[in-house]
Amino acid sequence: MSSRSSTPSSPAPRWATPATEGRDHFAGKVDVVARALGFGGPGFRGLMPHQYQMIAVGTETGEDGLPAYRQVVIEEPRQQGKSVGTLSLMIARARDVPGTMISYSAQTRLAGRRRFLDVWWPRIRRSPLRKLIDVRKGYGSEAFVFRNGSMIMLASGTEASDHGDTLHLGVIDEAWSQRDGTIDS
Numbered sequence: 001m002s003s004r005s006s007t008p009s010s011p012a013p014r015w016a017t018p019a020t021e022g023r024d025h026f027a028g029k030v031d032v033v034a035r036a037l038g039f040g041g042p043g044f045r046g047l048m049p050h051q052y053q054m055i056a057v058g059t060e061t062g063e064d065g066l067p068a069y070r071q072v073v074i075e076e077p078r079q080q081g082k083s084v085g086t087l088s089l090m091i092a093r094a095r096d097v098p099g100t101m102i103s104y105s106a107q108t109r110l111a112g113r114r115r116f117l118d119v120w121w122p123r124i125r126r127s128p129l130r131k132l133i134d135v136r137k138g139y140g141s142e143a144f145v146f147r148n149g150s151m152i153m154l155a156s157g158t159e160a161s162d163h164g165d166t167l168h169l170g171v172i173d174e175a176w177s178q179r180d181g182t183i184d185s
Contacts, residue, residue, distance in 0.1 A: 017057050023068060026059035026089070027052050029096055034088040037127050051085045059089070086171055087120055093169055094150035095132060102169040105155040112154045116142050 019025075027047070035046040047055065058072035086104075094100050106112035121135050124144070136143040142154040155170075 016053060019053075019057050020060055020068065023060040023062070025056040025061065026092060026096075027056035030055050030059070030085070030088045030092045033092040033095070033129070034084060036129050037088060037091075037123055039084045039088065047085065047088065055085055055089060083115070083119075087123075090152050090169065090171060091124075091129065091133075091144075094144070094146050094152055095129070095148070097168070098146075098148035098150060100150040100168045101166060102150070102152045102171065103155040103167050104152060104171045109154065113139075113142055116144075116154055120144075 031046040031052060034040075034051075040046055041048070058069060060068040062068050090102050090104065094102055104112060104116070106115055117135070117137060121144075124130060124133055124135075132147050134145045134147075136145055144152040
């Protein structure tokens with residue numbers, strides 16, 4: 001895992017899956033996107049050290065180039081940067097891997113729609129990434145559509161499913177709030 005220097009106020013995590021020596025990961029690209037989106041704080045731009053570590057481990061690839069982990073679970077307290085890491089990861093993957101289909105689910109479809117259109121889209125629109133991404137705002141078809149054919153779409157937690165798209169990345173925000181294992185895109 002590539003390491004970044006952390007500030008004295010950013011101690012190493014007490015519990016974390018250790019990085020596998022020599023494996024490639026996607027954290028550097030995610031950090032570039034976080035910087036482009038204007039994320040950061042006093043004295044730094046981009047991902048915080050703990051975000052970088054989690055994304056580095058969670059996006060490790062094997063020698064065959066495939067993801068080392070089929071499922072990654074991140075549990076983090078409120079207001080610690082989950083949305084920063086989530087949005088930056090999804091955009092980095094969609095931008096750098098043409099044709100990637102990504103599904104994002106929040107506590108409810110309405111909460112996800114608000115996050116998509118009222119929080120994330122204005123940030124994207126103000127960034128240099130704007131030239132790569134269009135937004136689809138129609139209710140039920142909300143998505144960030146990339147010029148390279150990738151798409152980040154909003155999923156809902158209903159039992160009626162279209163089962164149409166093959167997903168390359170699924171993100172379930174606030175998974176504890178889902179009634180069951182049903183997430184539709």
